[in-house]
Amino acid sequence: MPKAGGSMPSSLPTNWAPMTTIRWAGWLLSKPAVPRVxxxxxxxxxxxxxxxxxxxxxxxxNTGRAEGGATSEVERYCSWPGQACAYKVGHNEWVRLREKARAALGDRFDIRGFHDTALAGGGMPLTVLERVVDDWVSTSRSSAG
Structure with missing residues (x-):
């Protein structure tokens, strides 16, 4: 587990499961509710x-989660300071790089190619991930034209 000042944030957040919509007290919470909590x-x-x-x-x-699920998440945060923040920073950067590549490649953007490229190297510092994606964009441009 990384210590404070270690290699986090990483390009591979700890939870790749899609964010889900939650029903709580009759209200339908938006997808970002759980990450915010x-x-x-x-x-x-x-x-x-x-x-x-x-x-x-x-x-x-604030989420309507059962006590067992909430306890499990809270215990993870107790033992790993900054984990939720690292996940969100990684998520935001992943989305930013994807949109940057989409804008650069236009109709030639291939979401599968993007994911294959970005995931192939495993966890890496976000600055390295950006170089990997930028290289993929350059290669994609030159091979298409």
Whole structure:
């Protein structure tokens, strides 16, 4: 597990599962609700001094998750400071690079090729991922024209 100042954020966030929509108290929460709650909980524990129980209660109250699921997530954040933030930074960068490649390649953009390229190297620093994607864009441009 990386220590503070280690190799995170990485191009491979720890949770690749799609964000799901949640029903809570009769309301349909938007897809970003759970990641936002994760960020608040991670920060609450490590910056604001929240107790484990405080964090679990916040998670349950704001997502509608069962106690077991909320506890599991909170315990992960207790043992891995900044994990939720690293995941979100990696996600945002992945989306930014994908859109940058799409804009550069236009109709020649191939989502499968993008994913194959970006995933082929495994976890890597985000600056390296950007170089990998930029190289793929350059190669894609030259092979198409």
């Amino acid at each position: 994760r960020l608040v909980v991670d920060t609450g524990i490590h910056s604001k001094g929240w107790s484990r129980e405080q964090a679990i209660r916040y998670f349950i109250d």
